[in-house]
Amino acid sequence: MDLVDALHLREPWEALKIRRIPHHRHSYWYYLGGLALFFLAIQVVTGLLLLCYYRPTPEAANQSVRMIVSNVPFGIVIRSIHAWAANILIAIVIIHTLSVFFMKSYRTPRVILWITGIVLLLILLGFGFTGYLLPWDQTSYFATMIGTELPREIPVVGDILVSWFRGSKEITGATLTRMYGLHVALLPLLALAFAATHVAISTLLGRAVPAGAKVKRETRFIPDYLLGESIIWLIGLAILLVVAVLFPWPLGPAYDLAKPSEPPAGVHPAWYFMFLYQTLKYLPNWATLWFYLIILLFWTLVPWLARVWKSWLLTGIGIILIAGFGILTTLAYFSVAQEKAGAKIGQISPTILPDSGTTGQ
Amino acid sequence: MFEHLPIKRRRVLRGFLVGGIIAWAAPFVYAASKFLSYQGILGGNTTAKFPASQLTEANPSTLVEVEGEPVIVIREPDNSIRAFTATCTHLGCIVSYRSQLMIGQEQIPGFYCRCHGGKFDSNGINVPGTPPKSPLTELKVTTSLNDLIISLTPIVSRT
Numbered sequence: 001m002d003l004v005d006a007l008h009l010r011e012p013w014e015a016l017k018i019r020r021i022p023h024h025r026h027s028y029w030y031y032l033g034g035l036a037l038f039f040l041a042i043q044v045v046t047g048l049l050l051l052c053y054y055r056p057t058p059e060a061a062n063q064s065v066r067m068i069v070s071n072v073p074f075g076i077v078i079r080s081i082h083a084w085a086a087n088i089l090i091a092i093v094i095i096h097t098l099s100v101f102f103m104k105s106y107r108t109p110r111v112i113l114w115i116t117g118i119v120l121l122l123i124l125l126g127f128g129f130t131g132y133l134l135p136w137d138q139t140s141y142f143a144t145m146i147g148t149e150l151p152r153e154i155p156v157v158g159d160i161l162v163s164w165f166r167g168s169k170e171i172t173g174a175t176l177t178r179m180y181g182l183h184v185a186l187l188p189l190l191a192l193a194f195a196a197t198h199v200a201i202s203t204l205l206g207r208a209v210p211a212g213a214k215v216k217r218e219t220r221f222i223p224d225y226l227l228g229e230s231i232i233w234l235i236g237l238a239i240l241l242v243v244a245v246l247f248p249w250p251l252g253p254a255y256d257l258a259k260p261s262e263p264p265a266g267v268h269p270a271w272y273f274m275f276l277y278q279t280l281k282y283l284p285n286w287a288t289l290w291f292y293l294i295i296l297l298f299w300t301l302v303p304w305l306a307r308v309w310k311s312w313l314l315t316g317i318g319i320i321l322i323a324g325f326g327i328l329t330t331l332a333y334f335s336v337a338q339e340k341a342g343a344k345i346g347q348i349s350p351t352i353l354p355d356s357g358t359t360g361q
Numbered sequence: 362m363f364e365h366l367p368i369k370r371r372r373v374l375r376g377f378l379v380g381g382i383i384a385w386a387a388p389f390v391y392a393a394s395k396f397l398s399y400q401g402i403l404g405g406n407t408t409a410k411f412p413a414s415q416l417t418e419a420n421p422s423t424l425v426e427v428e429g430e431p432v433i434v435i436r437e438p439d440n441s442i443r444a445f446t447a448t449c450t451h452l453g454c455i456v457s458y459r460s461q462l463m464i465g466q467e468q469i470p471g472f473y474c475r476c477h478g479g480k481f482d483s484n485g486i487n488v489p490g491t492p493p494k495s496p497l498t499e500l501k502v503t504t505s506l507n508d509l510i511i512s513l514t515p516i517v518s519r520t
Contacts, residue, residue: 049396072396073396
């Protein structure tokens, strides 16, 4: 490699060349982190492209997205890829987190990987939430209304936080500008910083081998592991392209601030917030907020709890959490389907749940 | 990564690898470049129309827009009306009409560009020694009653 010498990269290059990845029956889970990185790169590229035509004002936002999908060459595919990849990326990162949790790969010295990983997941959820408003259709309008209302329950600073997010009393052009700023400036910076730290430290520490896994052999990082990883990337990309082309991401009619309207039937957030949507039907807002903040705190503290608690206890709690989130999400989709069916025959379906008086969307 | 193979075979395999990556990336680059080259629907009117009385001796020129392009319409000292593309041929700024412009050793009417001091004479011909290297295009002016109608139809140079 002449280029390596020309750029004076001989030392890091040699270091990468002697890098080895342990091969055992669980080692395919290692690919998930790299796959997430690849999807993040797709988001950066497609996001930059969409940025060329998107206009963040209530009057122009929906219109400009409509122009992208109907007039700009390949616009419909690029927008669809951005929307689908966002969802797939969050799914990949959730599975990645769970694999680390169950294989207990968060143990010292990998605690910092666990923490940065959780922050990265939260950043991605932030991307999802802020990006949801940008097409400025009815669903996105009301989803943002509910999402920005929740922090109000935080004592003392709640009201201030809500006003920071909204920039006005309700959701207006001020909110759109702020969400846009977060989505294209602050969150990308944070994501870059945390992803770089996460990848750098994981490279430095090497792969964790879960207890009980027998290392059969070691794979060279260059080229064997990278080639294996690139095959996973290509499979991921192929699936993404097929889904994005066959199922173009829908775009609802623009929300008109001058003509307030009720939310469309079955209005709901993205799938990764459906547990929250469903919980808000059962619990008061403040209880929902604190409940999930405590779960988040527990999840963050797992590396420390693992030193004190029995292994089976932690694994058990993990399974209960997955089951809980799964059941809540499923129930949420059932109620959305029921609500849509109810709206079709011209009646509101009162049978789903007792009205608890909370903002149930 | 093919170090264990004979040099010739190594080259072939490396060629396949690099070629494969380029062939794989090409459609994505193509799609992105098509996406980026979209120019939108061209705005603007195909003609500009305004009353001839707008051009006076005190105010002998005006800028109008035709098909999104700036056009300068002037009334010359002999009262003839002429129109030129107003885009400076140097780097695209918009020129203005000056009834007294220093061209060579004399003060005569002409076009001046503020950006880099480009000059054109009243026929739109670029003045040698100033930055523009090609002339402004003269456009057709038609009259309808008291109105002037300007389109992007060029007049073949009379010089």
